[in-house]
Amino acid sequence: xxxxxxxxxxxxxxxxQIEDAGVGDQIQEIDGKKVIQVGLTKKEQKKLAKGFPxxxxxxxxxxxxxxxxESTLMGFITDNKSLDIMxxxxxxxxxxxxxxxxxxxxxxxxx
Numbered sequence: 577x578x579x580x581x582x583x584x585x586x587x588x589x590x591x592x593q594i595e596d597a598g599v600g601d602q603i604q605e606i607d608g609k610k611v612i613q614v615g616l617t618k619k620e621q622k623k624l625a626k627g628f629p630x631x632x633x634x635x636x637x638x639x640x641x642x643x644x645x646e647s648t649l650m651g652f653i654t655d656n657k658s659l660d661i662m663x664x665x666x667x668x669x670x671x672x673x674x675x676x677x678x679x680x681x682x683x684x685x686x687x
Contacts, residue, residue, distance in 0.1 A: 578615025581638040582624075584646060584653075586610040597654045613638065614649065614659050623670040645669050 583606065586594060594600055594612060603610050616624065624631060624639070631639040641649060648668055652661040 579618045579637065580616040580621040580633060581613040581636070582616065582649065583638045583640050584612050584614065584649065585640070586612065590650060593650060593654050597657045599653065599657065599659055602659055612653070612659060614653070614662060614665075616662055620662050620666050623666055627670040641669070 584590065586603065586609075591600075591603070591610060594603065599612070602612055604613060605611070621633070621637075624641075625633075628639075628641060628645065631641060633639045640646070649661075649665055652665040652668070653659060656664070
């Protein structure tokens, strides 16, 4: 069992994608809405928290990703036909260098 979860709430289009991927049996219902939950380890959760500081984990240790990240996650789910994809998806979702200026090599040469 995972330590944390990403909730992906399903509209009609996402529901069809999930069913076509063969993981429709893992659809759950939360607050009357259909959802799939992608499990995370504590380490993956820490990376997501750094990459998405606005993603707040609730009392059940679940969060919702922003639109583009959720689309990327859905792509991994449908391509791999599994919800056990975080080892691969975290590399695409978490970019530790995002927003940082590239370092330049020193132009001064030491003699």
